Amino acid sequence: xxxxIFEAKDLxxxxxxxxxxxxxxxxxxxxEIYGFIGENGAGKTTMIRLITxxxxxxxxKMTLFGKSGAKELQKQRARIGCxxxxxxxxxxxxxxxxxxxxxxxxxxxxxxxxxETLKLVGLTxxxxxxxxxxxxxxxxxLGIAMALLxxxxxxxxxxxxxxxxxxxxxxxxxxxxxxxxERGITLLVSSHVLSELYQTATQYILLHQGHVxxxxxxxxxxxxxxxxxxxxxxxxxxxxxxxxxxxxxxHFQVMPDGVIRLYDNLDNMEDVARxxxxxxxxxxxxxLAGDSLEDYFLHRIEGD
Amino acid sequence: xxxxxxxxxxxxxxxxxxxxxxxxxxxxxLIILSGGQQFSLSGYSFLKNIMQKExxxxxxxxxxxxxxxxxxxxxxxxxxxxxxxxxxxxVLLAKTIVFLLALNGLILIFPLLGIIYCTLKNGWGIPFTxxxxxxxxxxxxxxxxxxxxxxxxxxxxxxxxxxxxxxIGIPIILFFxxxxxxxxxxxxxxxxxxxxxxxxLVTNGTVHPVYGxxxxxxxxxxxxxxxxxxxxxxxxx
Numbered sequence: 001x002x003x004x005i006f007e008a009k010d011l012x013x014x015x016x017x018x019x020x021x022x023x024x025x026x027x028x029x030x031x032e033i034y035g036f037i038g039e040n041g042a043g044k045t046t047m048i049r050l051i052t053x054x055x056x057x058x059x060x061k062m063t064l065f066g067k068s069g070a071k072e073l074q075k076q077r078a079r080i081g082c083x084x085x086x087x088x089x090x091x092x093x094x095x096x097x098x099x100x101x102x103x104x105x106x107x108x109x110x111x112x113x114x115x116e117t118l119k120l121v122g123l124t125x126x127x128x129x130x131x132x133x134x135x136x137x138x139x140x141x142l143g144i145a146m147a148l149l150x151x152x153x154x155x156x157x158x159x160x161x162x163x164x165x166x167x168x169x170x171x172x173x174x175x176x177x178x179x180x181x182e183r184g185i186t187l188l189v190s191s192h193v194l195s196e197l198y199q200t201a202t203q204y205i206l207l208h209q210g211h212v213x214x215x216x217x218x219x220x221x222x223x224x225x226x227x228x229x230x231x232x233x234x235x236x237x238x239x240x241x242x243x244x245x246x247x248x249x250x251h252f253q254v255m256p257d258g259v260i261r262l263y264d265n266l267d268n269m270e271d272v273a274r275x276x277x278x279x280x281x282x283x284x285x286x287x288l289a290g291d292s293l294e295d296y297f298l299h300r301i302e303g304d
Numbered sequence: 305x306x307x308x309x310x311x312x313x314x315x316x317x318x319x320x321x322x323x324x325x326x327x328x329x330x331x332x333x334l335i336i337l338s339g340g341q342q343f344s345l346s347g348y349s350f351l352k353n354i355m356q357k358e359x360x361x362x363x364x365x366x367x368x369x370x371x372x373x374x375x376x377x378x379x380x381x382x383x384x385x386x387x388x389x390x391x392x393x394x395v396l397l398a399k400t401i402v403f404l405l406a407l408n409g410l411i412l413i414f415p416l417l418g419i420i421y422c423t424l425k426n427g428w429g430i431p432f433t434x435x436x437x438x439x440x441x442x443x444x445x446x447x448x449x450x451x452x453x454x455x456x457x458x459x460x461x462x463x464x465x466x467x468x469x470x471x472i473g474i475p476i477i478l479f480f481x482x483x484x485x486x487x488x489x490x491x492x493x494x495x496x497x498x499x500x501x502x503x504x505l506v507t508n509g510t511v512h513p514v515y516g517x518x519x520x521x522x523x524x525x526x527x528x529x530x531x532x533x534x535x536x537x538x539x540x541x
Binding site: 102 | 308314381384389391540
């Protein structure tokens with residue numbers, strides 16, 4: 001059984017009449033990169049605040065590294081690295097001094113980790129420049145460096161590519177993947193740039209109006225978003241038989257609403273239509289379909 | 305706790321605003337007092353006089369309190385300690401201790417320099433009697449504790465409002481209210497309860513410094529407890 005890093009049971013957070021999280025049940029397993037998806041106000045940052053101890057749940061239970069209870073959760077947070085919303089930086093200090101403050105606070109004995117972390121995020125040449133003079137992208141990188149300094153087991157990044165230029169986005173994406181692959185760090189990444197998240201995450205959590213709408217793996221998402229011919233006929237069973245016998249394919253899936261998703265013959269839509277008609281089926285829908293993560297997310301929240 | 309104190313100290317030492325303000329306070333006091341006879345007084349007389357003229361210094365130091373504490377809330381840097389699994393009370397305590405040391409540094413730098421200068425130049429002024437060292441020590445501790453009580457207003461404002469503007473603004477408003485009360489009909493009565501009034505009473509010898517120590521301790525402790533209660537359950541955004 002895979003070890004769970006974080007578990008939420010009926011986790012609820014209410015702010016003056018607004019339900020930010022409503023009985024959320026969630027399990028994050030070690031070694032995955034979780035993409036946290038949701039509109040503004042869906043509850044992503046609230047969830048991150050609860051995990052990091054910046055906020056308290058109204059109800060429900062949290063377990064971090066298998067431990068629960070306020071004292072234990074507090075202790076376990078030492079194993080987390082996080083950047084919540086905008087990077088929290090000492091603006092009058094340099095990048096190195098920011099990390100030195102973090103090193104002291106975290107009780108890390110090895111001073112070498114500062115240079116290593118700066119190198120990791122590409123901030124080695126900032127010298128004596130105070131953070132207040134940094135660009136948004138540089139601040140973002142430093143925020144990630146602050147989160148990484150203690151070599152966390154669980155890294156939480158809220159909008160990590162905010163303000164980064166295209167090459168910076170690629171670098172941070174690769175960094176996240178490398179941290180996951182080489183150090184086994186579990187990541188929880190929230191972002192509005194879903195195309196970017198799609199290239200990083202191995203698991204997705206769709207949050208909508210304080211509820212977990214869906215949890216799915218990369219494979220499941222690929223399956224659901226895959227390009228296909230969506231076929232709707234008057235007889236689903238007969239259609240599948242025709243597809244198998246006439247087109248010699250089993251690469252299709254019958255969806256709960258009766259739509260058949262055919263994943264091959266994508267370039268032969270006319271043949272598919274002809275075969276179905278010849279079999280005496282009434283074709284009520286035949287179209288080429290396929291979702292991006294954005295499309296899929298939008299369809300899901302519209303259907304909720 | 306040691307690491308938290310260390311990191312707060314690290315931040316204070318690297319805060320240019322603090323050192324600039326320290327220099328400005330010395331300069332402002334020199335300008336204000338340059339026209340008078342203050343620097344021809346003995347060390348003891350200078351001590352008696354100076355704390356009653358420190359109103360502007362205390363106000364400037366309170367402004368720094370807003371910056372030192374409020375900035376940490378506004379920039380979210382205080383949250384590093386909490387997300388690292390530190391106890392909120394310890395985080396607040398470490399911040400409070402370093403902040404109050406910094407505040408006392410700002411308020412007491414000029415009086416201490418002035419006393420040393422006047423004593424070296426004009427002598428101590430009165431015979432150094434037995435027990436005087438304890439009296440002076442008590443006066444010093446009373447000053448420190450009363451300054452702490454004044455500084456704790458900034459700390460409470462920071463914890464309640466979590467931004468720089470109000471953390472600076474609210475203590476200044478309270479400060480002016482205290483000054484008005486201390487210039488009113490019941491000034492002496494209020495002076496016995498308000499830290500800034502007690503500073504004057506201790507300085508001019510109206511009350512024994514032990515009362516100042518007691519009042520400073522009570523105000524500091526009460527304001528810290530309220531701050532801790534607010535901060536313990538605060539939703540940090």
